[in-house]
Amino acid sequence: MTVSRRTMLKGGLAAGAAMAAPAVAREGTARTERWGVHELVFDGPAQGNPFVDVELAATFESSGRSIRVPGFYDGEGVYRIRFSPPEEGRWTWRSESNAAALAGQTGAFDCTAPGPGNHGPVRVSDDGFHFVHADGTPFRQIGTTAYSWALQSDAKCAETLATLKRAPFNKMRMLVFPNVQSVATDPFARTGTGPRDWDPARFDPAYFRRFEDRIVRLGELGIEADVILFHPYDKARGYSAMARTDDERYVRYAAARWGAYRNLWWSMANEYDAVESKTVADWDHLFQVLVVADPHQRLRSIHQLHLYYDHRKPWITHASIQNGAAVLDDIRAALHRDFAQKPVIFDEVVYEGNSAARWANLSGEEMVERFWWGLVGGTYVGHSETYAADRNPDFSWLGQGGSLQGSSAPRLAFLKRIMEEGPVPGIDPIQHLWNYHLGGRDGDYYLHYFGSAAPTEWRLSLPVKKGEPLYCYRVDIIDTWNMTVTPVEGPFAMARRDDYDVHDPARPTIALPGKPWIAVRVRRA
Amino acid sequence: MTVSRRTMLKGGLAAGAAMAAPAVAREGTARTERWGVHELVFDGPAQGNPFVDVELAATFESSGRSIRVPGFYDGEGVYRIRFSPPEEGRWTWRSESNAAALAGQTGAFDCTAPGPGNHGPVRVSDDGFHFVHADGTPFRQIGTTAYSWALQSDAKCAETLATLKRAPFNKMRMLVFPNVQSVATDPFARTGTGPRDWDPARFDPAYFRRFEDRIVRLGELGIEADVILFHPYDKARGYSAMARTDDERYVRYAAARWGAYRNLWWSMANEYDAVESKTVADWDHLFQVLVVADPHQRLRSIHQLHLYYDHRKPWITHASIQNGAAVLDDIRAALHRDFAQKPVIFDEVVYEGNSAARWANLSGEEMVERFWWGLVGGTYVGHSETYAADRNPDFSWLGQGGSLQGSSAPRLAFLKRIMEEGPVPGIDPIQHLWNYHLGGRDGDYYLHYFGSAAPTEWRLSLPVKKGEPLYCYRVDIIDTWNMTVTPVEGPFAMARRDDYDVHDPARPTIALPGKPWIAVRVRRA
Structure with missing residues (x-):
């Protein structure tokens, strides 16, 4: 940028x-x-x-x-x-x-005219469930989180950016206010040395200038900066417990400073429902302040711990969800679209890592699995990892950025390639209200995922309404972990199986390798 | 009543x-x-x-x-x-x-003082996710649907009421305007013999008087009348396509006539999103009319085909959902509570029957299964059946009432007994965001359901926060189809298994019969 x-x-x-x-x-x-x-x-x-x-x-x-x-x-x-x-x-x-x-x-x-690589800001697609850049280029969200990466030393930030340059991630969730040990610690002017000795009416411009430099650098890598304005983890400092007037001033300041960056997304809060000093009405109010304060109308959402925010509210552009279980089943994921009637990003689905904490110890396989279920459900998923030498997530990628130690990132790059080869602007769930586990586009593209199951065959049967034309399809078996795409020999010529489904009577099933983490892709020939 | x-x-x-x-x-x-x-x-x-x-x-x-x-x-x-x-x-x-x-x-x-059996109208429980009568008696919803039963002959209505008297159902979904062949066909004064020859400004009092007689008779059986004001299946007559003034008059008339009956629930529409002449804004408006018109503030919801209504809207008391796939997994069901933040009833989950249509051919086992998944997910489910001599659902229980031919009803009576033995006011999902498949009350009661799976053992491991007291539990194996409850010998004395779960180290697993449709109930000793 x-x-x-x-x-x-x-x-x-x-x-x-x-x-x-x-x-x-x-x-x-x-x-x-x-x-x-x-x-x-x-x-x-x-x-x-x-x-x-x-x-x-x-x-x-x-x-x-x-x-x-x-x-x-x-x-x-x-x-x-x-x-x-x-x-x-x-x-x-x-x-x-x-x-x-x-x-x-x-x-x-x-x-x-926009320069090379400038596709404009990301917006919600016309169909209402995906993302596209302003120039029409699809945006296939593969997010990650490094909460306080932007507040670390320049060297550490450079390391994070170098990691991102090699990684598939195109959205970074990042806190304005620090949640872990940081180099930049004071968004407001200090009035003393105690944790509460700061003046909410005086921003520290250097802090914000530093932060926006990180936003710009992400933009240079083609990465959206999902900036989280509030979070509940700063009780000592109390940034989440300011007076309303101070909250409003802060939201307006952030909007004025950063709203012009085309890679900027707003997340009003992380785990908003864990912020004890604010009610849902307070958050609603701050959204209304933000809508007015940001003439660039960047994407807006809010992330919860337990209590789902009502993402149907008009100031919300997409649902940002914390729920690891929802992306263990494509239909659970798809239901969130039914609820929100907007694009859905599972921004927090439990992290890859070796922590003792259950929120921080997914295997790489389990991390990648969540992305695939989410994809088939027509939604998007976010990554992070908690590997740290002392097993303290504060010092991991999740807390401070740096380098990645997990095994999911290359598989997420492979997943992104699959997404890019798929329908525009994205994959939709197909008849999930009828318990089909298929994502894609009716008639054109179908994706089915088996997760940790290791079947040796699959019955290829596609839901097609009576009277719709019947097509031939080519099938690929995708090993999502070993990152291979193996075409199945010859086309599948569809004929009606019953009032609801079509199949190829000559070859109703497909042989599968009996390994976990397999997907099947069916594309019109 | x-x-x-x-x-x-x-x-x-x-x-x-x-x-x-x-x-x-x-x-x-x-x-x-x-x-x-x-x-x-x-x-x-x-x-x-x-x-x-x-x-x-x-x-x-x-x-x-x-x-x-x-x-x-x-x-x-x-x-x-x-x-x-x-x-x-x-x-x-x-x-x-x-x-x-x-x-x-x-x-x-x-x-x-209220007479015997008069527990007052049903309201949302204080916890926000269940139902109780005004006198505090829990209302454990086991619904059914017979759309035009109230519009049939007196003899047929008597048959329906006799069926209901022997059945477990405590809520009946019923249309005001006929959707199938009926005896009572004219809610409005006729102005000619054509299907559109009626005056929306003149109700036929006899039609409404007849309908309310059915409401009263349901009340005498302790059954809630879930009265559906509009539906999309009357295109020939056009009752769903009246002018706004006529809609308003009709809603007010229904509210004035029926709102005083304590067993009355309002369903604004069946498959509202299939009513072509009305927008969501129209439905919102009619709800606002109803809120003002009904000083008794009976329960209010609306039922969809594809497009989930936003049940967070303030005039909605509970979510009424059509989705058969959502109740094939307790966690899918539970997510609907997260979204609505209100009680959830899956009023339509596909019907028991022998039709060729996929919406009307569940086995009894499959019908009952949906109730159990819904229950463990902290929600409620509705039944209906489509058995008819000529396999035309119009002439089935679903269309006209009459008698039941399916096999689910006795099992739903058994389920109701299990509900009545359970927590008050109802069962909540337990840590479903962490992918536990448990419903109940923390520390007191846990219910797990296996559906069509037929495991031979289950690891009894309960999520209990660190620092919480540890208890002894008694376990029952419930055969939900054969309607048996088999206690497992002796108590299970819990000890910490890890940071999240407790179990009995002496007997970490429970032997199961290897049959489908089994549930396990764990109650504090």
Whole structure:
């Protein structure tokens, strides 16, 4: 991701809230690619508490479209407004502010065609259950979680990024507020040395600048940054127990700083129902604040411990679910689509690792299994792992990032290849209300998964409505663990078996290798 | 159910809208039991269209509580107001109407203790996932469906009631508008002989009177009447495609007529998403009309074909679900509670029968199986059967009632006995998010079901949090089909097995009979 930095030079007068006449805006080069970040930089008042005192926004206009983008204070008298232009062409802008130095400034820039690899932000697909980039490229979610990776040392962050470069993951769940030992520990200005000695009304710009650098670097790798705004694991610091006004200010600040990054997703909270100080009504309120604060309308969800959030609520773009058992059966997974009527990501399904804790000791096989059940159910799954030398997950990939020790990642890369060879924008469950264990597209593509079962044959029988045309299919046997695709000889010519199903009467069953982790793929010839 | 009929005698003047002075109300005996029906009868205007022209209600007051109850026109100048008193004591009332003959009348009655067998209406239990009667008696739902049973001949209805008297069912799903061949066919006044020749603004009181007689007779058998207001199967008549005003009038009329019956449940529609003329917003609107129209606040839900309604909506008291596959796995069933956060009834799970259609050909074993999976998942299930001489489900129990030919009913009676011996108010899934297949109450009661599997042993291992006390348990092996309960010799003394589970180290497994349809019940000794 290329960030166009567009500096508004200081006016001739000293910056200050009391300054009556606005500085004249001067612009350098004026070119930002579509879905890139066009950043305006202003000098303004530094006295008082600019985080609270100063309001700043700019309205961008192009071809009759108008988008109002809030700005933010970045410390030391510097203000920024970040805008990601959704369309090519000439955009003009005008600032507004309660600080005269920042108000009434104007400018313009040209939005150019997106550069290589820039497919635009991820959106929900038109069918409502999958993801696509703004340019139509499918986004096949293979997520991972490294909660506080972005808060580690630059060296550790570099290690994490190098790991990700070689890994299949295209979404990273990451906390703003630290949950494990970190190098960056203070999102707010310190007022003393105690854990509660911080001022919720004064952000530490360096902390946020550092965090957004990690967002940008993920973007450079084509990885979505699923930024988690709140979590319940900071009781000592109390970031999840701020006053409502402070929560609102924080949400608005995050939205203004990061909403323009096209790889940004919002997760309002991790395990929201474990945050004792907030009710569902509080979370609903913060979503409403976020909807208004983020003109870029990045994807929004929230992740639970026990109490499923109502993902039908209009501000939710997709369901983010913690449930390891739901992805041990494609139909359980598919039911979540019926519930949410939106794309479903099982962002937490228990982790690969060697911990004694049951949430952290999946084998690689078990980790990969969950992805396959989820895929056949028309949903998406997230990975993480907890391997650590001292078996303390805090120091694992899950906690801090770094390197991977598990065995699932190559198999998830293989799975991603299978996804990419599959239907666009994704796989849907096929007649799961009738207990079929099939994902795909009616008539075109069928995927069946056996998990840990090791059958030696499978009856190939596909649900096809009466009157629908009958086709020939080619079949592949997929070893999801050993990463092989073995075509079955010759086509299967379908004929009606009964009122509901079709099969090839000449070869009603397929021989299977009698090993676990097998899938069968049936594609129209 | 005893209906107290309280007649308001005619005034000295001829009834009529133009009548200026209200008739003086005279009352006979004045005693109605708690949760019974206190009915006021008025003579009023018969000219014009009283269904549209005349508004009538009465406000009932007792001990500072005030309840406004709409009345309805019952034809031939007769108006009725039906009130089910929620508390014992003296109740006074005053009528209001735009017809002078009906306005300003007053009266009083004494609400006495409920009679034998009167446990009051069914409500959602305090824990939010089960049902209890108003007096606290648990209601263990074992439903059935006979869509148009109430519209058949008196002889056929008597046969249905006699069948129900011997059957375990305590809830009957029934349509107001016919879906199969019926004796009562015209809920609205006919205006000609064609299928569409009826006036949506004029109800046929005889049709509704007949229908409510069936509601009352179900109540006498202790059976809840789950009355389905709309359905998509009447395209020739078009009852599901009325104008909004007509829909509203109909909902209000049904609420005024039937809301006072304590065994009344509202199902807004069967397969709502197959009603082409209505959107989800239309259904939402009709629920809001119903909430206002029914001061008795009877239970409310809606049943779907494919598109799950959002049962989190505030006017929904419980989820009514059609899904046969969901009750082939207790965890699939339990997920519906996670989504709805309300009691869940799988009102349609495919029917027992011998039809060629896949929705109508379960064996008795398969029908019963679905109830057990649902039970272990903390939910409830509904039965019906489609056996008919000519294999046409229209003429089966499902369509018309009558007698049962299937083999599930005695096993559902046995299941009900198991439910009644179980926890109050019902069984909850236990750690289903951790893939345990257990229903019950932590520490007290555990139920596990094997379905069609026929294991010869089971490892008894119960999830118990660290620090929780350890108990001794007695175990029963339940043959759900042959209806036997076989105690396992001696108690099981629990000790910790690991951080999550407890077991009896001396006897970690239980021998099972190697037959299908077995359950194991574990109760604290």
